Amino acid sequence: MSRPSKGARLYLATGRIDRRSGKALPDVYFIRDGSVRISTGCGPDRLGEAEKALGAYLADKHTAQVVDIPTDADERRRRSDPAQVYVAEVVAYYAEHKAPKTADPGAVRARLAAITDWWGVKTLSDIRRSNCEAYVAARQQMPVKSFTRTAPRMVTAQGARRELEDLSAAVGYWTDEFHLTHRPKVVLPPKPESNRDALTRSQAAGLLLASMGWRQVELMGPWQPGEAVRYRWRRIGGSVAENRAHLRRFLLIGVYTGTRPGVIPKLLWEESPTQAWADLDDETIYRRGRDEVDHKTKRRPLVKIPRRLLAHMRRWKRLDTAVMAERKARELPTTNAVLHHGGRMIEGRIRRGFASMAADARIAEKITPHWQRHTAATWLMENGADLWKAAGFLGMTVKTLQDNYGHHRPDHQADIRNKVGSNRNQR
Numbered sequence: 001m002s003r004p005s006k007g008a009r010l011y012l013a014t015g016r017i018d019r020r021s022g023k024a025l026p027d028v029y030f031i032r033d034g035s036v037r038i039s040t041g042c043g044p045d046r047l048g049e050a051e052k053a054l055g056a057y058l059a060d061k062h063t064a065q066v067v068d069i070p071t072d073a074d075e076r077r078r079r080s081d082p083a084q085v086y087v088a089e090v091v092a093y094y095a096e097h098k099a100p101k102t103a104d105p106g107a108v109r110a111r112l113a114a115i116t117d118w119w120g121v122k123t124l125s126d127i128r129r130s131n132c133e134a135y136v137a138a139r140q141q142m143p144v145k146s147f148t149r150t151a152p153r154m155v156t157a158q159g160a161r162r163e164l165e166d167l168s169a170a171v172g173y174w175t176d177e178f179h180l181t182h183r184p185k186v187v188l189p190p191k192p193e194s195n196r197d198a199l200t201r202s203q204a205a206g207l208l209l210a211s212m213g214w215r216q217v218e219l220m221g222p223w224q225p226g227e228a229v230r231y232r233w234r235r236i237g238g239s240v241a242e243n244r245a246h247l248r249r250f251l252l253i254g255v256y257t258g259t260r261p262g263v264i265p266k267l268l269w270e271e272s273p274t275q276a277w278a279d280l281d282d283e284t285i286y287r288r289g290r291d292e293v294d295h296k297t298k299r300r301p302l303v304k305i306p307r308r309l310l311a312h313m314r315r316w317k318r319l320d321t322a323v324m325a326e327r328k329a330r331e332l333p334t335t336n337a338v339l340h341h342g343g344r345m346i347e348g349r350i351r352r353g354f355a356s357m358a359a360d361a362r363i364a365e366k367i368t369p370h371w372q373r374h375t376a377a378t379w380l381m382e383n384g385a386d387l388w389k390a391a392g393f394l395g396m397t398v399k400t401l402q403d404n405y406g407h408h409r410p411d412h413q414a415d416i417r418n419k420v421g422s423n424r425n426q427r
Helices: 044-063 073-080 087-097 105-119 129-139 157-178 201-211 245-257 307-329 352-360 371-382 387-394 398-408
Strands: 009-013 028-033 036-039 214-218 231-235 277-279 284-286
Touching: 009 044, 028 044, 044 087, 044 105, 073 157, 087 105, 087 157, 105 129, 105 157, 129 157, 201 214, 201 245, 201 352, 214 352, 245 307, 245 352, 245 371, 371 387, 371 398, 387 398
Parallel strands: none
Antiparallel strands: 009 028, 028 036, 214 231, 277 284
8 A cells, every 4th residue: 555645845955966066055945745846945044935835836736626526535534634734725725616706705815815825834733722823923013915005004913813714714614525533723813892983973074074175174373271272174275075076975875875885886877797786766776786696794785775865876977977978078988887086986995085084074083984884873773773674774684783783772771771679570
């Protein structure tokens, strides 16, 4: 019986001699995988880079496999043994088969790449509390790759937690197919209380004014000790109001419907099989395309457009029809998107523009676009909306709505607070 393969691994090649010159060659890490032998180009002082190269090799190797179910008995046993299965191949299998079906495949792939960089050369048996904690600590020392400003923004503990959640999902997906003899537990860092809150009515109004080209500025003049700093709204010059037109739409749709900020930029004025769209005749926003499949998390049900927002959207569409017709006549770029800038659909997430609006409105909290969803949920609860109807409107479960926003209901604890100290049923 042949000896089972040890799988791909690193080894340090030492004492090599150049056959032509007879000179000694530097020590280099190689990837050995059966008869395959690949140089990483990394010396003894670059083990970390060599491990990343091995992780990339494993990911490419297992992603390229056509047959998912091995026929070889030794290979089947290997895929069931956590000590012989590399994290990189588990992640590659998940990225190939599951990630494309998730709500945000691009974000999942980015998180899986971070997992592969650190965990790739480790096996599933290396997934333990100490390594999970080491991963979180290491990630917090790394900048966010998508952040392009001069001062990089570092990965947070919660960002690393989200990556570990993907690792756990990948391990579960693997064991569903290959039946691990023991499924390792991915230990997550504690989840803090969310710092997200709802916008107050005045904050929402301030953001709207800022989106229209206004800014709060400090009043100059005599100031007495102990006197509060005074501000007034002042119109910003230039084309700020025009450049923020898409932010006004983004803000109003988010606050009025609670639609997730990642969905709003995808809204179109006409029906689409692949994107969210708005039907003003039916007074409905379809948060996903006709052919798109909904997910258990981040559900995207249709939502009836509130009447105040409907008036705005009808006006926006009239404006867009005229503007796009003019741009088309001038052979300029056009779009059918509800949110657009310069005739082009908004790509990616809306963060920097939102942050600039918050700064101009002098909102001290570090708010994000997701606050709009929290605001819609909170205002619904404050107005005593039916839980089941509100959950359907927002695209969340009744439990999530009740657990996170139930305390905003006007009747919160109304049936119990007056019973404290009551002796009505006491004998």
